[in-house]
Amino acid sequence: MINCFILDDEQAAINVLTKYITDTPYLHLAGSTTSAPQAIEMLKQTPVDLLFLDIQMPLLTGLQFIDLYGSNLQVIFTTAYSEFALNGFERNALDYLLKPIPFDRFLKATEKALNYFNRQAITPNAPVADDFILVKTEHKGKLRKVNFDEIVYIEGLKNYVSIFTNKQEQIVTYSGIGELEERLPPRQFARVHRSYIVAIRMINAIDGNELFMKDAPRIPTSGRYKDELLTLLQKSILQNK
Incomplete structure (x- = not known):
């Protein structure tokens, strides 16, 4: 708040x-x-x-x-x-x-x-920020609150993105995936493909160029997105030792 x-x-x-x-x-x-x-x-x-x-x-x-x-x-x-x-x-x-x-x-x-x-909020001693974002939905003028801990993955399409939640909801918002990525905390979410952002906590496994997710279909990853994800996960493993 x-x-x-x-x-x-x-x-x-x-x-x-x-x-x-x-x-x-x-x-x-x-x-x-x-x-x-x-x-x-x-x-x-x-x-x-x-x-x-x-x-x-x-x-x-x-x-x-x-x-x-x-x-x-x-x-x-x-x-x-x-x-x-x-x-x-x-x-x-x-x-x-x-x-x-x-x-x-x-x-x-x-x-x-x-x-x-x-x-x-991602820097030490920073002000405490909220744990949600507000997005504009397909209903004109309506704002929807989406908690970070509800998001499983986000898929970007041509003119909009779909946010998939752990409540089996699909929330459509007319926003670019890059714009949405900037509003998400990077310690909790990763861009794994030009069309996908995932909640790091929901990743169960990585097999080749696919992510196995909890409560989600397989998500593709490749190139620099995969390299950055592996680096991020490696840092997380080291910090938890």
Whole structure:
């Protein structure tokens, strides 16, 4: 779960973001305020991962606030003024949302945050990230939560991928297999073929260019994908000795 904080001098803008955060399963609202000085005190006492930060505010602008107090936070800037976008990205913001903020654009920005924390989770002492991904299904506008420990393997086809789970489900999402690979933790999943990603824990055996999987058909592997998989499995064996 990503802990979020909202700093915006307009309560109406806070209300919109609060509703969006509440409706997004991987986000949790840790606090909000219209006052930059109050935000400083609240952030000292509240664990926060992601800051939604307005740029045009009295006393301190959002850019000044992040320069002074936000070096340890990931930031999504929010503003009604598009000319501030470059300044926001120069401060390594995850994204920049232009008001009024539509929900689909909000989701795109927060998925960037989720991907960031998932990548950080594979390094020592990194922030704890969620153990799932959200994918867009064939039903227009519907997001589906898929837990990592449910995934057996993923098959990429021309314009979509199918996620096969240990619940005998096939979840179709309109995404490239490479894009999906970037969102999965590499200690748990391996690309074994240009068209397949597998959960490492589900591999029972390797015979030639085929993987024998638990609760799945045989999966092909070859070339550099097979070499990388064997290297990964060898490292796992050494670490467990």
